[in-house]
Amino acid sequence: MRFKILATALALGAFALGLGTAQADEKLRIGVEGAYPPFSWKEADGTLKGFDIDIALALCEKMGRECDLVEQDWDGIIPALLAKKYDAIVASMSITEERKKRVDFTDKYYNTPAKFVAKEDAGFDATPAGLKGKVVGVQRGTIHQCYMEKMFPDTELKLYGTQEEVFLDLGAGRIDAQISDSIQALEGFLSKDEGKGYAFLGGDQFDLECHGEGAGIALRKGEDDLRSSFNAAIQAIRDDGTYGKINEKYFDFDIFGAGT
C-alpha cells in the first residue's frame, strides 16, 4: 500500500513538473549533443566536455548571458530547437542550404575538411570510379550523406545513427570505407587500436553545396538579434585569443579553417 502511494505521488509529481510550469526566465538555453568526442562528450561525473561545450560557454560569457546546456540526441536536435526546447544549437552543425530552409545559422565557428577512411591496402581510389559498387558508411542526416549522394551516385551507402557506429562497422569489416569529418576520424578511430591498419583514403573532399562554409550555431528563423550577438561574440573570442586557447586544448592545428 505504501508503495502504491509513493508511486502515485511520483507520477503526479512528474506530471505537475512536466506540464504545470510555464518558464519565462532570461536564461539562454543551448542544445548540445554530448556524444561526439572530441567536440562534445560526457565525463563520468556527468559534466559535459569538449570543443563545442567550451566554445558555447565562452560565447555566453562574451554575450553576458547566463546559459543552460541542454543535452539532445542528434536525430531530434533540430525538431527540439523548433519546438523551443532550447534557443540555439552548438553541436558541430555544418551550415548547409538544406538546413537553412528550416533554421538560421550564425557565421561559422570552425571548418574542418571531410575525408574517406579505408584499409591501408584498400586497392581502390577515392574517386567515383574507384568507389563504384563499394559500400561506404556515413552518419545519417549529415553533410557527408549529402556529398556521397551527389558526387558518388554509384556507391552503395550504409547509413548509421551515430558516427561511433560507423567506426564500429568499419572495424568489423562490414563496410569498405567511411566518410566523415577528418578530425572525427583521426581522434575517434585512426589514433586508436581499432584503427590500426586503416588510413585516410585520398585528399580533402569538398563541395560547397553539401559541405557549406563550416560549422555554425543554429537558431530558429527570424531571431536576428540573437544571431548578431552570437556573431559579435564569435568575432570577439577570435580577436581576444579565447578561441585560440580552446583550440589548443583539443587540437594541435588551427581548426577555424580558411576564410573569415
Added chain:
Amino acid sequence: MDTVIAYMPSIIDGTLMTIALAVCSILLSVVLGLLGAWAKLSGSRVAQNIGGAYTTLIRGVPDLVLMLLLFFGGQTLLNQLGDATGLWGYVEINQFAAGVLTIGFIFGAYMTETFRGAYLAIPRGQIEAGIACGMNGGLVFGRIIWPQLVRYALPSFGNNWLVLLKTTALVSVLGLQELVYNSFTAGRSTRQLFTFMFVALVMYLVLTAVSDVGLRWLDRKYSAGVRRA
C-alpha cells in the same frame, strides 16, 4: 572495467529513471485498461465504440511514432496555441511526461484486452449468485470480480509489464536520461560502445529477473485456494 565503474553512478541514475518511467507508465496503463475494459463490456453502444476505436487505433500505431508525435508535434502545437491565444508563453512538455503519456496510453490498449479477457473468464453464475444474495454492484466487484480478475489477468499482465519495461528504452530518443541514453552516451564518450551496451543489457536482465520474482509472488497470492495442476 575502470571506465565502467567510473560511469556507474550515471548508469544507476539511468536505471532508476527507467524504473520510475516504467512504474508510472504501468499505473497509467492499468487505469486506462480498466476504463477500456469497462467501456467495451458496458451495455452502452457509444462506450463500446470508443473502447473499440481506442484498442484498434492504438495497437496499430508504432510506439516510437506516437512518442515523437507527442513530444515534438505536441510541443509545437502547444506553442502555437499559446501564441495564438496569448494565454501562455512556453510550456514545456518534458521527456518524462511525454514518455509516460505515450507508453501508458499504448499499453492501456493492451491492458484493456487483458482485463476484458480476464473478466470474461469469470463464470457468469458467480456474479448472478452474488446479486441473488443481495450484494450491490460494489460488493460484487470487490468480493467476486476483482480477486478473480487479477488472477486471470496476471499472466498477460506480466507479459505486458516485461514488454513495457523494455519499451521505455524508446524514450531515449527524446533525450530522457534513462538507462539506454546514459549507457550510450557513456559508450560514445569513452569510445567503448560495446562495453556499455553490455552493461545496459545486464541491467535490463536484472530488472526483468526481479520483476519475475515479484510477478510470481503476486501469482501465488491471488491463486490462494486454487488447486495447482
